[in-house]
Amino acid sequence: MNDMTNKWIGQRTIRPDGAEKVTGRAAYAADTTMPGMIWGKVLRSPHAHAVIRSIDTAKAEALPGVKAVVTRADIVDFPLDKPVMLGIQDMRWMSRNVMAREKALFHGHPVAAVAATSESIAAEALRLIEVEYEVLPHVIEIDDALRPDAPILHDFLRFEGKPSNIAGKLEHKLGNIEAGFAEADVVIERSFTTRPVHQGYIEPHACLVSVAADGKTTIWSSSQGQFMVRAMTALLTGLPQSDIRAIPAEIGGGFGGKTIIYLEPLATLLSKKSGRPVKMVMSREEVMRASGPTSGSKSTVKIGATRDGRLVAAQGTFWLQAGALPGSPIRGAAGCGFAPYTIPNVVATGFDVVSNRSKVAAYRAPGAPIGAYAVECVIDEVAEALGMDPLELRLKNAARQGTKAAHGPVYPRIGFMETIEAAQAHPHYNTPLGEAPAGRLRGRGVASGFWFNAGGESSAQVNITEDGNVVVTTGHPDIGGSRASIANITAELLGIDYKRVSVLIGDTATIGYSNLTGGSRVLFASAMVVTQSAEKVITSLKERAAKIWKIDPEAVAWENGEARPVSENAGRFPPLSLAELAARATETGGPIGAGVQLNTTGAEGGFATHLCDVEVDVDLGIVRVLRYTSFQDVGRAVHPSYVEGQMQGGAAQGIGWALNEEYIYDRQGRVENAGFLDYRMPVCSDLPMLDAVMIEVPNPKHPQGVRGVGEVPLVPPLAAVANAVHDALGKRFYALPMSPPRVLERLEG
Amino acid sequence: MAKIHVTTTVNGEPVEFLCEPQQSMLDVLRGPLGLTGSKEGCGSGDCGACSITLDGRLICSCLMLAVEAEGHEIGTIEGMASGDGLHPLQQKFLEMAALQCGICTPGVLIAARALLEKNPDPTETEVRFGLAGNLCRCTGYDKIVRAVLETAAEMRGAKAEMPEAVR
Ligand code: FES
Ligand code: FES
Numbered sequence: 001m002n003d004m005t006n007k008w009i010g011q012r013t014i015r016p017d018g019a020e021k022v023t024g025r026a027a028y029a030a031d032t033t034m035p036g037m038i039w040g041k042v043l044r045s046p047h048a049h050a051v052i053r054s055i056d057t058a059k060a061e062a063l064p065g066v067k068a069v070v071t072r073a074d075i076v077d078f079p080l081d082k083p084v085m086l087g088i089q090d091m092r093w094m095s096r097n098v099m100a101r102e103k104a105l106f107h108g109h110p111v112a113a114v115a116a117t118s119e120s121i122a123a124e125a126l127r128l129i130e131v132e133y134e135v136l137p138h139v140i141e142i143d144d145a146l147r148p149d150a151p152i153l154h155d156f157l158r159f160e161g162k163p164s165n166i167a168g169k170l171e172h173k174l175g176n177i178e179a180g181f182a183e184a185d186v187v188i189e190r191s192f193t194t195r196p197v198h199q200g201y202i203e204p205h206a207c208l209v210s211v212a213a214d215g216k217t218t219i220w221s222s223s224q225g226q227f228m229v230r231a232m233t234a235l236l237t238g239l240p241q242s243d244i245r246a247i248p249a250e251i252g253g254g255f256g257g258k259t260i261i262y263l264e265p266l267a268t269l270l271s272k273k274s275g276r277p278v279k280m281v282m283s284r285e286e287v288m289r290a291s292g293p294t295s296g297s298k299s300t301v302k303i304g305a306t307r308d309g310r311l312v313a314a315q316g317t318f319w320l321q322a323g324a325l326p327g328s329p330i331r332g333a334a335g336c337g338f339a340p341y342t343i344p345n346v347v348a349t350g351f352d353v354v355s356n357r358s359k360v361a362a363y364r365a366p367g368a369p370i371g372a373y374a375v376e377c378v379i380d381e382v383a384e385a386l387g388m389d390p391l392e393l394r395l396k397n398a399a400r401q402g403t404k405a406a407h408g409p410v411y412p413r414i415g416f417m418e419t420i421e422a423a424q425a426h427p428h429y430n431t432p433l434g435e436a437p438a439g440r441l442r443g444r445g446v447a448s449g450f451w452f453n454a455g456g457e458s459s460a461q462v463n464i465t466e467d468g469n470v471v472v473t474t475g476h477p478d479i480g481g482s483r484a485s486i487a488n489i490t491a492e493l494l495g496i497d498y499k500r501v502s503v504l505i506g507d508t509a510t511i512g513y514s515n516l517t518g519g520s521r522v523l524f525a526s527a528m529v530v531t532q533s534a535e536k537v538i539t540s541l542k543e544r545a546a547k548i549w550k551i552d553p554e555a556v557a558w559e560n561g562e563a564r565p566v567s568e569n570a571g572r573f574p575p576l577s578l579a580e581l582a583a584r585a586t587e588t589g590g591p592i593g594a595g596v597q598l599n600t601t602g603a604e605g606g607f608a609t610h611l612c613d614v615e616v617d618v619d620l621g622i623v624r625v626l627r628y629t630s631f632q633d634v635g636r637a638v639h640p641s642y643v644e645g646q647m648q649g650g651a652a653q654g655i656g657w658a659l660n661e662e663y664i665y666d667r668q669g670r671v672e673n674a675g676f677l678d679y680r681m682p683v684c685s686d687l688p689m690l691d692a693v694m695i696e697v698p699n700p701k702h703p704q705g706v707r708g709v710g711e712v713p714l715v716p717p718l719a720a721v722a723n724a725v726h727d728a729l730g731k732r733f734y735a736l737p738m739s740p741p742r743v744l745e746r747l748e749g
Numbered sequence: 750m751a752k753i754h755v756t757t758t759v760n761g762e763p764v765e766f767l768c769e770p771q772q773s774m775l776d777v778l779r780g781p782l783g784l785t786g787s788k789e790g791c792g793s794g795d796c797g798a799c800s801i802t803l804d805g806r807l808i809c810s811c812l813m814l815a816v817e818a819e820g821h822e823i824g825t826i827e828g829m830a831s832g833d834g835l836h837p838l839q840q841k842f843l844e845m846a847a848l849q850c851g852i853c854t855p856g857v858l859i860a861a862r863a864l865l866e867k868n869p870d871p872t873e874t875e876v877r878f879g880l881a882g883n884l885c886r887c888t889g890y891d892k893i894v895r896a897v898l899e900t901a902a903e904m905r906g907a908k909a910e911m912p913e914a915v916r
Contacts (some may be wrong), residue, residue: 012844012846014843014844015843015846017851018842018843018848019835019843021848021851021854022835022839022842022843022848022851022854022855022858023786023826023827023829023830023835023839024784024785024786024787024825024826024827024829024855025786025827026851027785028785028788028852030779030785030788030789031779031785199886200884200886201850201852201886202788202790202796202798202850202852202853202884202885202886203788203790203850203852204789204790250850250851251850252788252850252851252852252853253849253850253852253886253887254850255886281789283792284790284791284792284793284795284796479849479850480849480850480887481846481849639846641845641846641892642846642849644846644891644892645846645849645887645888645889645892648888648889648891648892649849649886649887649888649889650889651889652888652889652890653886653889675791675793675795676790676791676793676795676796676884677793677795681884681886682889683881683882683883683884684876684877684878684880684881684883684885684890684893684894685874685877685878685880685881687877687889687890687891689873689891689894689895690889690890690891692891
C-alpha cells in the first residue's frame with residue numbers, strides 16, 4: 001500500500017479491452033448473432049392502467065414467419081403473500097414487471113412477445129394480437145397517488161391497515177429530535193421536488209438466447225451481472241440454473257439500470273417454444289418508456305444549528321416514486337442525506353409510493369442524490385442564516401472516525417474532512433467568479449455527499465500460462481475500466497509487467513458466483529479475491545522453486561517476478577523467473593493457478609465535496625456550468641484515469657439531472673419525451689472541463705486500500721448546481737430540473 | 750418485397766449488397782455486411798453512436814437509406830486503423846482513457862476524425878461543438894475533449910496546450 005514502492009498500482013496503464021473497443025470489434029449484446037436466429041419483439045400496453053381481460057394471439061400465430069408467441073400464461077408467477085427475494089429484488093414484482101399479469105400498470109408495460117423470422121414480420125404480428133382492456137383511472141404524481149380518493153394500483157398493498165399506494169416505510173432515528181431542535185438557534189425547514197430521470201446508457205437493453213432441444217440455454221446479454229441474469233431468468237421461466245449459461249457481453253453503460261432484467265426471460269421462452277435462437281433489442285423509445293428510471297421525489301428537510309455553527313438536529317421525510325411496483329430507493333434517500341455530518345439528533349423517514357409509471361431501477365447511488373439535494377440545499381441556507389462560509393460549516397460538522405451515523409454504523413477512518421479542506425485550498429474556491437457579460441449572472445455553489453458502498457460475493461481465478469504469463473478471470477461485467485485496475489493489481493503482486501496480465505470476465509459456467517456490478521463494489525471485492533488468489537499462486541511458486549533448489553519453501557522469497565533465496569544462508573542459486581517456473585510446472589506439481597471465492601466485507605462509505613460555478617442567462621433562462629471541481633476520498637486510485645472518469649461522468653449526469661432531465665407525462669399517462677431529442681442529456685458543448693481531485697485515504701479494511709468510487713460522484717451535484725444558481729440569482733429553487741422555462745418563471749415570480 | 754441491388758465502397762473496398770428500400774445504412778452495415786462497430790443508440794439521429802462518413806462527410810447512418818450508398822464511399826470505424834497501426838485518435842483515446850463503456854467510442858472517433866480533417870487546429874470550444882452530436886453518458890466528455898486536442902497537436906507536430914478549467 002506504500003506509494004513509493006508501488007510500480008503498477010496508481011499507473012495509468014492501457015486497459016486490456018481497449019484496442020477492441022476503439023476499433024469497433026468489441027462484442028456488445030446487439031452485435032451477437034447465431035445461425036438460424038429469429039427476432040423477438042414486445043407488445044406493450046397503450047394504457048397507463050387497465051385490467052387485461054383477454055389476450056388472443058391466434059391471428060398473430062397464424063402469420064407466416066411467426067415462430068412463437070408468449071404471454072403472461074408462460075411466465076412463472078409467485079404468490080403475493082410472501083416476498084421472494086433475490087438480492088434486493090422481490091421476484092413477485094419482477095415477474096409482473098417483465099410481463100403484465102392481471103393489469104397493465106403503465107404505458108409501455110409488456111403484454112405479449114412474439115418471435116418471427118424478420119423484425120418486420122414480428123412487428124406485423126404484434127399488430128395482430130388482440131387484447132381486451134378495461135381502462136382504469138391512473139395516477140402519475142406522488143401527491144395524486146397519496147390522495148384518499150386516488151386509484152389504488154394494488155389491492156394487496158396496505159398501509160396502516162388501509163388500501164394504499166404506499167408500499168413501504170423506513171425510518172432511521174438517532175438521539176432525541178425534540179431536544180435537539182430545542183437547543184437550536186437557527187432552524188430552517190424546506191420542501192423540495194425532483195423528477196424521475198433515466199440512467200441514459202447509450203446501449204439499449206439487448207440479448208440473444210438459444211435454448212437447445214435438451215433445454216440447455218445460452219444467454220448473451222447486456223447486464224450488470226451474468227449471475228443475476230441466470231438466477232432471474234431461471235426463476236421466471238422455471239428452468240434450473242444449471243441449464244442456463246449466461247454470458248456477459250460487453251456492456252454499453254448501465255449506471256444501475258442493468259441490475260435487473262427485462263428481455264431475457266421473454267427471449268428464453270420464445271426460443272424454447274420456437275426451437276430457434278431469439279434476439280431481442282429494445283428501441284430507445286422502449287428504453288425510455290419501459291426500463292427503469294430513478295424515482296421522482298418530494299421531501300421535507302428541517303435542520304437546526306446553534307449560533308456558533310453546530311448542527312444539533314435534523315429531520316427529513318422523503319417520498320419516492322417506485323413506479324408501478326414497489327421498491328424505490330428510500331434507503332439511499334433517508335440513509336445518505338445526513339450521513340456526512342456529525343448530528344446528534346436525527347430522524348430520517350422514507351416512503352415508497354407506487355403510481356402508473358415504469359418501475360424504477362437503480363441509478364448510481366440510488367436515492368442518495370435525492371436525499372443529498374434536499375439536505376445540502378438546507379445546509380446552504382443554514383450557513384447563510386449563520387453568516388458562515390458553507391464549506392466552513394460543513395467542515396465544522398463533518399463526520400469523522402468515530403462518528404455514529406443515523407443509519408447505523410460508527411465510521412472507521414474516513415476522508416470526508418479532507419475533501420472539504422482540499423476544496424477550501426483549491427484555486428477554484430479562491431478564484432473570484434469574474435465579471436459576467438451583460439444579461440448574465442454568475443454564482444458559486446458547494447455541496448457534499450455520501451454513499452454506502454458495498455462488498456458481497458466475488459470469485460476470481462488466477463492462472464499462470466505455460467509460457468509464464470498470467471490470465472485472471474473474475475465474475476463482474478466491466479462497466480468502466482475495472483479490468484485495467486485488476487491488471488495493475490495483479491502485476492503489482494506478481495512483480496511483472498502489466499502487459500503480461502490478461503484479464504477476462506467469466507460467464508456463469510466458467511467462474512464462481514459473483515454478485516452484481518453495482519454498489520461501487522467491483523474493484524473493492526474483486527481486488528480482494530484476486531489478491532488472495534495471487535498470494536496463493538506466489539506461495540505455490542515459492543514451493544516449486546524450493547523443490548528445484550531442494551531447500552525449505554520458507555527460505556524462498558518472491559521479488560520482482562522471480563523466486564530467490566531469502567538470504568545467502570538459504571543457499572546460492574540464480575533466481576528463477578515466472579517463465580522458468582512455468583516451464584517446469586509439470587515436474588514441480590502440475591499446473592500453476594489458484595482461485596478464491598469470498599463474501600467480502602469492509603467496504604466503507606465514500607464521501608465527496610463538489611464546487612460548481614454557473615452563469616445564468618436571465619433573458620433565456622439558460623444555466624451554464626462554467627467550472628466544476630469534484631473532491632472525493634477514493635481510498636486508493638488503482639488506475640487514476642478510470643477513477644477520475646467515474647468522478648467526471650457522475651458530475652455530468654448530476655448536472656443533467658439538476659438542469660434539464662425529466663420525464664414529461666401527458667394526461668393519458670404516456671411519456672411525451674421518450675427519446676434523446678426531448679429527453680435532454682448533457683452533450684459535449686453543454687459542459688466545461690470537469691476537474692477531479694482524488695484524495696486517497698486508504699480503506700483500512702482492504703488490501704490495496706480501495707473504496708468504492710463509482711456512485712458517490714452523482715450525490716453532490718444536484719445541490720452544488722442549485723446552490724450556485726441561488727448564489728447567482730439570489731433566489732432559491734426548490735424543484736428540479738432548473739430548466740430554462742422554470743428559471744424564467746422563477747425570475748418573474 | 751423486391752430487394753434493391755447496391756454497389757458501393759466501404760472502407761476503400763468494393764462492396765455489393767441487397768437491401769429493402771426503407772432499410773437504413775446502419776441496418777445494412779450491422780446486418781448483411783457484418784460491420785457491427787457502428788452502434789445503434791437511438792435510431793433517430795440524436796446520439797451519434799452510428800456515425801460514419803459518406804464521401805468524407807460525417808453523417809448518422811441510422812438516418813441514411815442504404816440505397817443512397819450507391820456509387821458513394823462509406824467510412825466506418827472498422828476502416829479507421831490501417832494495417833496493424835491504430836489511428837492516432839484511437840491510440841490517444843486508449844492512452845488518455847477517453848472511453849469507459851466504449852459504446853459511444855466508434856461514433857466519437859469517426860466524428861473526431863471528421864473534425865480534425867476539416868480543422869486540424871481546433872479550440873476546445875470547436876472540439877465541443879464538433880462532437881455535440883455524439884452522446885457519451887459515461888465520461889462527462891472531459892477526457893474525450895483532451896484526447897482530441899492532444900491528438901490534433903501531435904498530428905500537427907505541436908505540443909498540446911491543455912485548456913485549464915477556467916472560464
Ligand atoms: S443511432 Fe443514429 S444517431 Fe443514434
Ligand atoms: S464511454 Fe460509455 S457512453 Fe461513452
